[in-house]
Amino acid sequence: MPNTSTRPKRGRRNRRVPREDPARNELVSRSLESAQQCLFNQDYGTAFVHYLLVLNLAPVLKDFASESFRFTLFKWADELDSLGRIQDLFDCYEQALELFPTDEVIINSMGEHLFRMGFRDEAAGHFHKALKLKPDYPEAKENFYRVANWLVERWHFLMLNDRRRNHKYQQAIQKAVEGGCNTVLDIGTGTGILGMCAKKAGAAEVYACELSKTMYELACEVVTANGMNGLIKILHMKSLEMEVPKDIPKRVSLVVTETVDAGLFGEGIIESLIHAWNHLLLPPQSTQDPSRPPSQAGRVIPAGATVFGMAVQCLEIRRHHRLCVSEIGGLATAAAGELHSPVSCSSEDDSTEPYTTERLSRLPGGYTPLTEPFNALDIDFNNVQELEGLCSREVSRVRLPVTGEGLLDALAVWFQLHLDQQSSLSTGPKEDTCWEQAIYPVQTPHSRIIYIRHVQPGDELIVEISCRDAYLRLCSVAVARDGRDLNAEAELCSALACLGTEQSSGPRDYTMLECAEMALLNNQPYHDSFRRALAKLITNLKDARSVQGPSQGQGLEVMPLTDPPSGPMDPGPDPFYVLDVSEGFSVLSLMAASQGQVKAYSSVEKTQHQAVLRRLARANGVPEEALEFWLNQVEDEQAVLQRPSREKLWSAIILDCVETCGLVRQKLMEKATLARCLLEDGGQIFPERIVLYGMLVESDTLLLESAVQGQEPTLGFNIAPFINQFTVPVHVFLDLSTLQCRHLSDSVELFILDLMNTNANYTNRDVKVQASASGRVTAVPFWYQIHLNEEISLSTFNQDSHWKQAAVVLHQPLAVREGDWVRLAVTLQKSSISISASIEEEAGETGTVDC
Numbered sequence: 001m002p003n004t005s006t007r008p009k010r011g012r013r014n015r016r017v018p019r020e021d022p023a024r025n026e027l028v029s030r031s032l033e034s035a036q037q038c039l040f041n042q043d044y045g046t047a048f049v050h051y052l053l054v055l056n057l058a059p060v061l062k063d064f065a066s067e068s069f070r071f072t073l074f075k076w077a078d079e080l081d082s083l084g085r086i087q088d089l090f091d092c093y094e095q096a097l098e099l100f101p102t103d104e105v106i107i108n109s110m111g112e113h114l115f116r117m118g119f120r121d122e123a124a125g126h127f128h129k130a131l132k133l134k135p136d137y138p139e140a141k142e143n144f145y146r147v148a149n150w151l152v153e154r155w156h157f158l159m160l161n162d163r164r165r166n167h168k169y170q171q172a173i174q175k176a177v178e179g180g181c182n183t184v185l186d187i188g189t190g191t192g193i194l195g196m197c198a199k200k201a202g203a204a205e206v207y208a209c210e211l212s213k214t215m216y217e218l219a220c221e222v223v224t225a226n227g228m229n230g231l232i233k234i235l236h237m238k239s240l241e242m243e244v245p246k247d248i249p250k251r252v253s254l255v256v257t258e259t260v261d262a263g264l265f266g267e268g269i270i271e272s273l274i275h276a277w278n279h280l281l282l283p284p285q286s287t288q289d290p291s292r293p294p295s296q297a298g299r300v301i302p303a304g305a306t307v308f309g310m311a312v313q314c315l316e317i318r319r320h321h322r323l324c325v326s327e328i329g330g331l332a333t334a335a336a337g338e339l340h341s342p343v344s345c346s347s348e349d350d351s352t353e354p355y356t357t358e359r360l361s362r363l364p365g366g367y368t369p370l371t372e373p374f375n376a377l378d379i380d381f382n383n384v385q386e387l388e389g390l391c392s393r394e395v396s397r398v399r400l401p402v403t404g405e406g407l408l409d410a411l412a413v414w415f416q417l418h419l420d421q422q423s424s425l426s427t428g429p430k431e432d433t434c435w436e437q438a439i440y441p442v443q444t445p446h447s448r449i450i451y452i453r454h455v456q457p458g459d460e461l462i463v464e465i466s467c468r469d470a471y472l473r474l475c476s477v478a479v480a481r482d483g484r485d486l487n488a489e490a491e492l493c494s495a496l497a498c499l500g501t502e503q504s505s506g507p508r509d510y511t512m513l514e515c516a517e518m519a520l521l522n523n524q525p526y527h528d529s530f531r532r533a534l535a536k537l538i539t540n541l542k543d544a545r546s547v548q549g550p551s552q553g554q555g556l557e558v559m560p561l562t563d564p565p566s567g568p569m570d571p572g573p574d575p576f577y578v579l580d581v582s583e584g585f586s587v588l589s590l591m592a593a594s595q596g597q598v599k600a601y602s603s604v605e606k607t608q609h610q611a612v613l614r615r616l617a618r619a620n621g622v623p624e625e626a627l628e629f630w631l632n633q634v635e636d637e638q639a640v641l642q643r644p645s646r647e648k649l650w651s652a653i654i655l656d657c658v659e660t661c662g663l664v665r666q667k668l669m670e671k672a673t674l675a676r677c678l679l680e681d682g683g684q685i686f687p688e689r690i691v692l693y694g695m696l697v698e699s700d701t702l703l704l705e706s707a708v709q710g711q712e713p714t715l716g717f718n719i720a721p722f723i724n725q726f727t728v729p730v731h732v733f734l735d736l737s738t739l740q741c742r743h744l745s746d747s748v749e750l751f752i753l754d755l756m757n758t759n760a761n762y763t764n765r766d767v768k769v770q771a772s773a774s775g776r777v778t779a780v781p782f783w784y785q786i787h788l789n790e791e792i793s794l795s796t797f798n799q800d801s802h803w804k805q806a807a808v809v810l811h812q813p814l815a816v817r818e819g820d821w822v823r824l825a826v827t828l829q830k831s832s833i834s835i836s837a838s839i840e841e842e843a844g845e846t847g848t849v850d851c
Contacts, residue, residue, distance in 0.1 A: 142832035158434035180294030181254035263438035313406035329527030335619030519802035662806030699741035
């Protein structure tokens, strides 16, 4: 029985209802009204300040005002971005996130700004957070997939799946540790695998460093999951910044690293090893004191490398690095000057990259060796004097006998990495390796007018080899035949031919274009298709105007206005206005201007590129006033799609629809919707329609490039669950023609994007495809048929295409038998594509697999 004499507990008093504050309510009301008025007047900065005041004073209005607040924030952020007020921009986002800390749209938008400004690690964190809040948020998903390719490059998966490479590194490290190297530093640890190998082998102290924030955090997770937390000290810093005893207590006896790229030195291994020898490693074993134990001497794994090279002919390399055609869409190209990619080893241009990378075995069309492989360089990573003297070495010249006939397109380079005296790894083009090869395209030196590229057996190539700025550089400088320099002779003949004429024998104008832009210029079917489509449209519009009568401008010439009104120039009475908003360098506007009675606007931005178009216009008889540069005239580059003038509309708008990597461009359909509103009657968007095609394939290569495969741990370490978080279901920059795969079906139409008819579009579609062979469906590669009009189209999957293909990799392979029907559920949101696959059976559907 309860103790009735006990003093009753005092109950909780009712919460007092706060009294209304009339002055506060009046301030909120006035500020909300002012925010809405400023928003209407497009005064986004003032509107943002008013919304901040309203929502801080009256949080109950958050639901009511959230959409308007977001819109205001995004508009104001874009203005701040265009003004370069970056700190103010991020301050606004921080203030917004204090009010809406779980708003996935704001978090994702801040990530987009961070990514554009180069803060990829921070951007990834925001995209990942937005996805956790809303897993099906398409914009955040697409952004995370894109940034994941930057943060955890696909070669990480290839290397971890390369059992031979992993085992050899483990053996070399184990041998060194068991031989007495008991203090270890892993430079550029990545997932932490080499440091864990050292600890597992019995090293007393293991340190590791990693510059990438994403990979540093990943390595910490991996090390902890494998029970080595506290046993391996991981530092988030460059090895060049490390000091003893500030960062590690004493010098170590072993450095392990794999900071090598396809060109061997491109990830800074020379600089980092020089610093390590001078500041972090014990002195090397001396021949004068062989009795010193290994624990008191320093060494490096890998111990050194041998670099090999070979001259090759390859059309795929050629068309990505120099102009190969004399005509583009009916325009003669001679006046363009020398156009080439920014990849060059010429000592005359420090602004270029010395090499690019390719997997020679997967290049469309293959390659032809023009010389035997030659030894270009030997380097000892355990000799600090040799490392320090590398960049000061004199340029060496080698003479290479030509063994095959063809055009000299590039020098291909690979290396043999010597882990120790017994073990090595090769990155050669005939090896089953996770590395690509370095490609040094042969460009015409700026000081020369003519450069002979055709070689034949009996000739000699003269190649210069040097190491400048810690990059290995190989440059073909001459072709010798019967002891004579063919290039020097050709130049002399050219100079003599110019004597007494107005022709100049000086160097030609040089302009650099991106590799993809060079490939685009060399894509003749692309430009021929656009020329025919533009000609047909202009002809149809002329016919329509002739029916309407001369008052509508039939046969009128393009004439410039004096004192034009604000905005872009109006060229005169009723020309046809064409706007090309292609990304990068494009000649489509010039092709349109060459049609006559057309005022064309180009979105080419760089001054040097505009000069090329002007030279081409003059040389091809296009009036100067018929071509303008749109970005020179619009005030806001974000608002490229607008009228040519207040009273005019566009006859044609050319949109860049597909990225070179094989994906639909972001916000394409939004741009198409706006573009349709800016067209005159009978006007057209190019292209008018895009059809997406795909097929079922079985490809172990795509699986190996997408995630760490198999159930077994990598060298006994649990790594896969952590790095596989960065698996991206859509692979880009594929060459489907050379991809190692088995086709399990014919190609099938997957999706249609209609840029001229909004009502015809959809976001989801089910497609049935019949398996033509038994196997495991691991991926669905896809490409596009781009329809410029009803009659003219071009494919992104042919030998001339400057586009690559892409593929959706299924999360789990789907087993199929020949004759099975597979249902593909295709979703395209924004520019992000996803596909799930299942087998159709009479009793229902089984085996559903999502990407």
